[in-house]
Amino acid sequence: MNEVARQAADRAVAQLLGPGAVAWTTDACGNAFGWARLCSPASLAALAPLLAGAGARLMTVTAYRKDKFARLEGREISYHFDLDGVVLTVAVCLPEGPPRVPSITPWFQNADWNEREFAELYGIELEGHPNMRRLFVDPALDGGVLDRLVPLSAMMNGASTTTLWEKVFAGRELPAWAKAEAKGEPN
Amino acid sequence: MCAATTYTLPLGPLHVALEEPMYFDIRLEGETVRSVELTAGHVHRGMEALAMQRNYFQNITLTERVCSLCSNSHPATYCMAVENICGVPVPERARYLRVVADEVKRIASHLFNVGIMAHLTGFDSLFMHAMEVRELMQDAKEGVYGNRMNLGQCVIGGCRCDIGPEEAAFLRGQLELLKPRLDELYGVYERDPLIRARTRGIGLLPLEEARRHAVVGPVARASGVAYDVRRKAPYAAYPELDFEVQSDTGCDVHSRALLRLREAVESVKIILQCLDQMPAGPINTGDMPAIPAGEAVARSEAPRGELIYYLRSDGSDTPQRLKWRVPTYMNWEALQVMLQNCQVADIALIVNSIDPCISCTER
Numbered sequence: 001m002n003e004v005a006r007q008a009a010d011r012a013v014a015q016l017l018g019p020g021a022v023a024w025t026t027d028a029c030g031n032a033f034g035w036a037r038l039c040s041p042a043s044l045a046a047l048a049p050l051l052a053g054a055g056a057r058l059m060t061v062t063a064y065r066k067d068k069f070a071r072l073e074g075r076e077i078s079y080h081f082d083l084d085g086v087v088l089t090v091a092v093c094l095p096e097g098p099p100r101v102p103s104i105t106p107w108f109q110n111a112d113w114n115e116r117e118f119a120e121l122y123g124i125e126l127e128g129h130p131n132m133r134r135l136f137v138d139p140a141l142d143g144g145v146l147d148r149l150v151p152l153s154a155m156m157n158g159a160s161t162t163t164l165w166e167k168v169f170a171g172r173e174l175p176a177w178a179k180a181e182a183k184g185e186p187n
Numbered sequence: 188m189c190a191a192t193t194y195t196l197p198l199g200p201l202h203v204a205l206e207e208p209m210y211f212d213i214r215l216e217g218e219t220v221r222s223v224e225l226t227a228g229h230v231h232r233g234m235e236a237l238a239m240q241r242n243y244f245q246n247i248t249l250t251e252r253v254c255s256l257c258s259n260s261h262p263a264t265y266c267m268a269v270e271n272i273c274g275v276p277v278p279e280r281a282r283y284l285r286v287v288a289d290e291v292k293r294i295a296s297h298l299f300n301v302g303i304m305a306h307l308t309g310f311d312s313l314f315m316h317a318m319e320v321r322e323l324m325q326d327a328k329e330g331v332y333g334n335r336m337n338l339g340q341c342v343i344g345g346c347r348c349d350i351g352p353e354e355a356a357f358l359r360g361q362l363e364l365l366k367p368r369l370d371e372l373y374g375v376y377e378r379d380p381l382i383r384a385r386t387r388g389i390g391l392l393p394l395e396e397a398r399r400h401a402v403v404g405p406v407a408r409a410s411g412v413a414y415d416v417r418r419k420a421p422y423a424a425y426p427e428l429d430f431e432v433q434s435d436t437g438c439d440v441h442s443r444a445l446l447r448l449r450e451a452v453e454s455v456k457i458i459l460q461c462l463d464q465m466p467a468g469p470i471n472t473g474d475m476p477a478i479p480a481g482e483a484v485a486r487s488e489a490p491r492g493e494l495i496y497y498l499r500s501d502g503s504d505t506p507q508r509l510k511w512r513v514p515t516y517m518n519w520e521a522l523q524v525m526l527q528n529c530q531v532a533d534i535a536l537i538v539n540s541i542d543p544c545i546s547c548t549e550r
Contacts, residue, residue, distance in 0.1 A: 002419075027267075027271050027422075027485070028270070028271075028276055028277070029420075029421050029422055029426060031420045031421070031422070033483075033484055035482075057401050058401060059486075059493070059495050059512060060495055060497070060510065060512035060516075062497045062499075062508060062510040064499060064507065064508040064510075067501075068239055068501070068507045068508065078482075078497065080484060080495065080497060082493075084419065085419035085420045086420075087420070087484050087486070089482075089484060089497075108401070109399055109400060109401070109520075110400055110401040110517060110520065112520065113516065113519070113520065114512075134228070135227060135228065136227055136228035136231035136549050137228060137231065138228065145233070145236065146235070146236055150236070
């Protein structure tokens with residue numbers, strides 16, 4: 001473990017949240033993983049320059065719902081940083097309706113793609129992002145597909161046609177849901 | 188000759204010089220590139236959404252299919268993330284077996300990339316030669332694991348396939364055949380006038396730009412950022428293995444290719460050390476462990492650079508969230524620097540020098 005880098009991460013977070021704000025774990029090889037939590041998105045804009053000053057490199061960003069099937073409200077974004085071999089993950093709680101977070105591109109240029117990706121997959125709004133066009137998903141498609149439950153069966157049946165169900169139910173009455181699906185209605 | 192004019196050249200998404208679909212809008216002044224805009228998304232398959240609907244065991248198979256050339260790095264890093272959450276110790280022998288699989292794949296991946304580089308310079312006999320040398324590793328994979336691309340080697344808590352005395356002897360034989368051929372290839376790539384003329388001094392990515400874009404892998408190391416996850420945050424059996432992290436200050440297409448060849452030479456040394464040092468014992472923990480609620484990060488050095496997996500578990504049998512970021516994801520934007528002021532004829536060579544993997548990037 002790189003003790004110097006671990007202390008640098010600790011100091012950067014402590015400037016904003018006070019000492020002891022980072023919980024540390026290690027893996028089987030002794031690599032250090034720090035975990036910190038910010039309760040307001042605004043403090044992310046305060047922490048980002050401190051981490052950039054400590055020499056952190058943004059590795060990636062993960063947005064998620066607290067309940068993956070969106071049965072409960074609550075979204076978070078985890079920012080994963082590297083400080084010369086030490087990983088620091090900062091989780092940011094997002095407010096409800098609409099979820100918004102400041103962009104950290106002024107301090108970490110490579111946040112550009114990461115932020116565009118979670119914006120389009122989770123419908124999260126960004127403040128101050130220089131280039132907010134879609135990254136992977138075509139603009140013609142709905143945004144925020146990972147922000148709601150899309151059952152695997154619906155995902156996999158996306159390309160099926162009425163012909164398929166007519167064959168499956170050959171000689172029998174088509175069930176109501178198959179008829180609704182044929183008309184393109186939600187079931 | 189008329190005055191230089193500015194116009195836009197669309198390149199891709201399907202183009203003879205691109206192996207996977209990416210779309211570039213290139214603004215040109217005469218034959219010189221002035222700016223580049225990337226449009227991604229042609230192979231976005233929503234794999235992270237799929238991963239959240241499959242159980243932990245099924246996700247080993249899914250992650251192996253993110254990409255072909257680094258197909259072992261994905262399940263290996265995913266399994267490390269799961270093991271980090273459960274606190275399952277991987278048996279000693281399995282730690283070495285994972286390194287062997289990763290390094291065999293690294294050699295094959297790097298030889299593929301430098302081979303394609305020769306093809307893009309028009310030196311097709313060298314391309315075929317590099318691919319023929321690579322075939323030694325393809326045969327090794329087939330002989331040891333039964334497959335030439337997806338090895339299916341990793342399981343949660345260890346490995347699937349042991350390397351017995353017979354397979355070890357075969358693998359050693361392939362590596363002994365590979366060594367002189369790698370040296371010979373290195374000499375050709377280093378000294379051949381055509382390769383040098385086409386690849387030296389182009390696609391420049393100075394150290395400060397490499398840091399600003401936070402590039403990873405051979406692209407970073409050839410620009411002087413000597414960061415290798417195997418050394419900075421060692422995993423599997425790497426802490427016990429002796430190897431040199433390759434770096435260079437050439438910052439161009441040529442130095443990236445030579446660096447990959449040197450890494451392949453190091454990989455041969457690593458595999459031979461593993462075969463010598465591997466202790467006897469079990470290769471996995473047997474049953475699937477229970478996955479408690481929690482979160483974990485795992486990292487590895489894939490052929491293209493740092494690969495990171497983040498796993499969140501809510502205690503059920505499917506991940507609450509599984510996110511991975513591949514090395515190429517970090518390297519695309521740096522192309523805007525590398526392609527600046529280059530000639531149209533060099534675009535494909537420069538793009539190839541980041542060893543792009545689009546199906547990895549878009550998932």
